[in-house]
Amino acid sequence: MRKLSWAISFGHGRPAGSASAFSLERAVASQATWWDKTPWEEPDRGFIWYPDPMDPKPERKKDVEPPPRPKTIYEMTTLEEIKKELERIKGDAVVNPTEEKVLAFLRAQNWVMDKASLFADVSRRAVWRNPDVNYAARSPVANFAVQNARQRQTQERKDTIKALASTHGILYFARSDCNFCKDQSPVLKAFSTATGMPVLTISMDGGPISMFPDAKKTTVSRLLARATVFKRFLPSFSSIVRPGK
Incomplete structure (x- = not known):
């Protein structure tokens, strides 16, 4: 019995009811009110005044996260961002041309x-491996190939115009006192001679038309000559289908 009492007194043992006593103390402490607590248990408690039930305890402000660090041009992934940032760096270097800012712009530009x-290098490799996207295969870039392609296009154009000349013609309106008509007539005459395209010339004022002595002088042409639209827009010509063709 003496050994047991010594063990209990020195902490080597604990009575059976001690656990329930501790739990009871904790329950009472958790339900304690302002009147039951002391200033040493609650630092915000006053010493000589009563609590104000209408004054709530101020909430602690949440820590505001600092704004994220702006990305450098080397961290950007879109073309628009890179363009905008490069212009900003360039403008900063031009407005305030210090060595540090100019060097930053040169490095970003490089x-x-x-x-x-x-x-460009990857594009060339892609073209080599995929001939269907090679524009040079459809439109040659070598000088001799370009010249031959132009000759073929010119010949095809001539053949097309000659084929049209067998079924179509040009209706040409002009005036004898029109300076622009005098400039246009030699060009149209040369075109007709080279392609065989017939030209039916209408003299709007009844006078002779340069390069076209067989210009028609009709009553209709004199009436059309009074129209303002024909006075302003001469010379004028149009493609027509030849009768019976």
């Missing part, structure tokens, strides 16, 4: 040029 060079 980085963008490296990107463009890489794009």
